[in-house]
Amino acid sequence: MHAYRVVLRAEIMKLWGLNCDSDLALVQGFPHAFNLSAFKPDILRFPGGTWSNFYDWRSGWARPGYLEFADAPYSKGKSFKLEDFARMFPPPMRVLWTLNIVTDSLISQLDMLHHAVSLGYVIEFIELGNEVNPGNGGPSGRAWPTSKAYMAEMNVWIAALKREFPKAKVAVQGSWEDGWNARLSGKFDAVTLHVYSENHGNDGDIEFAVRDFNMRMKEYISTIPSKKPVWVTEYGSSSWVNGAWGQQQGTHAQAEIQKRLRIEMQNNKRVEIAILHTMCGIHADSYGLYNGFYGNPPDALTQFGAMMAQ
Numbered sequence: 001m002h003a004y005r006v007v008l009r010a011e012i013m014k015l016w017g018l019n020c021d022s023d024l025a026l027v028q029g030f031p032h033a034f035n036l037s038a039f040k041p042d043i044l045r046f047p048g049g050t051w052s053n054f055y056d057w058r059s060g061w062a063r064p065g066y067l068e069f070a071d072a073p074y075s076k077g078k079s080f081k082l083e084d085f086a087r088m089f090p091p092p093m094r095v096l097w098t099l100n101i102v103t104d105s106l107i108s109q110l111d112m113l114h115h116a117v118s119l120g121y122v123i124e125f126i127e128l129g130n131e132v133n134p135g136n137g138g139p140s141g142r143a144w145p146t147s148k149a150y151m152a153e154m155n156v157w158i159a160a161l162k163r164e165f166p167k168a169k170v171a172v173q174g175s176w177e178d179g180w181n182a183r184l185s186g187k188f189d190a191v192t193l194h195v196y197s198e199n200h201g202n203d204g205d206i207e208f209a210v211r212d213f214n215m216r217m218k219e220y221i222s223t224i225p226s227k228k229p230v231w232v233t234e235y236g237s238s239s240w241v242n243g244a245w246g247q248q249q250g251t252h253a254q255a256e257i258q259k260r261l262r263i264e265m266q267n268n269k270r271v272e273i274a275i276l277h278t279m280c281g282i283h284a285d286s287y288g289l290y291n292g293f294y295g296n297p298p299d300a301l302t303q304f305g306a307m308m309a310q
């Protein structure tokens with residue numbers, strides 16, 4: 001633990017933060033999971049993950065007809081608007097805004113960002129969509145067949161965003177798929193990646209998880225133009241073993257892996273932003289921390305946060 005603390009503080013601090021999956025938190029009724037003060041995040045990603053591609057910022061919920069759970073009876077009346085976010089995480093909290101490029105319009109998303117400004121936020125970091133590459137197109141609602149097709153649309157968004165928010169950095173989506181990153185072309189500031197270590201049956205093996213993560217990071221980043229910084233807007237470690245969730249989730253080993261992965265990105269010169277996914281939210285059973293600690297002492301989440309913040 002002490003060695004990790006020294007490494008973290010010896011580096012120039014990059015932005016480290018957490019993903020905000022407001023969807024499941026509201027459905028399952030644990031908004032207290034958003035008490036993130038123990039983690040001391042530099043930045044929060046909002047609305048967060050796949051939810052971003054369906055989020056209607058005016059209603060505070062998913063657009064009808066896209067997500068089964070969002071249309072379910074238990075979701076009736078649910079809402080999480082920017083005002084709710086601002087009450088939980090008031091400015092000057094820094095935010096990575098993941099725009100809805102799938103089920104909303106450019107004009108509407110610009111209005112959302114201006115509304116955020118009216119609530120006191122500074123628009124610094126913008127991410128264009130969540131997992132809209134072919135390999136993730138099903139869950140994300142839409143897949144652009146190639147990065148060239150994606151950029152043909154996103155360059156229009158980038159130009160408009162730069163006019164409205166000239167100081168903001170705008171990132172486009174990267175991918176592990178062959179040829180995607182090499183064909184990203186335009187006036188974007190960064191490339192996003194989602195990187196998860198897999199245990200391949202080595203559940204709870206901290207060193208294996210770290211090696212696997214580093215292998216993936218090296219492979220993915222090598223395909224991104226060298227002058228572009230990388231935003232790892234989702235990272236984590238799964239606990240999937242032989243077709244079932246393993247014993248790693250919610251254990252000290254799981255927490256230790258997340259800590260180690262943070263250090264690995266802290267020491268990676270290409271990484272500018274790193275977002276832990278999911279502290280709570282849709283995939284908490286697989287990657288996660290909130291549901292992983294479920295049934296443990298009530299202060300387990302706070303204990304984990306304190307550990308990550310050291």
